[in-house]
Amino acid sequence: MFSTIAQNQLQAMQMAFFVFLPSILLSGYLFPFRGMPAWAQAIGEIMPLTHFMRIARESSLRDGISEIAPEIWPIALFAAIALTNRG
Secondary structure, three states: OHHHHOOOHHHHHHHHHHHHHHHHHHOOOOOOHHHOOHHHHHHHHHOHHHHHHHHHHHHHHOOOOOOOHHHHHHHHHHHHHHOOOOO
16 A cells, blocks of 8 residues: 555555554553553544454454454445545
8 A cells, every 4th residue: 555655665564564563562562552641542543454343352262253343334434435446
């Protein structure tokens, strides 16, 4: 995704760093999501990794799709936006 808008490999790596690091920190992977400040939770809710972490956690603990259904639509929305052809 980043390489399509970057002019060289260094730019693509820097863009990835500035997206992946906050995603990991605000997803609930390293720190409990509910223990974060409200502003961090609001930013974390925008990132697809947060919803993926919830899906991974719920699918390993419970059976059925009804528990993970609320987390699927944000990922699908992000995928639709990311895959939209802007050319």
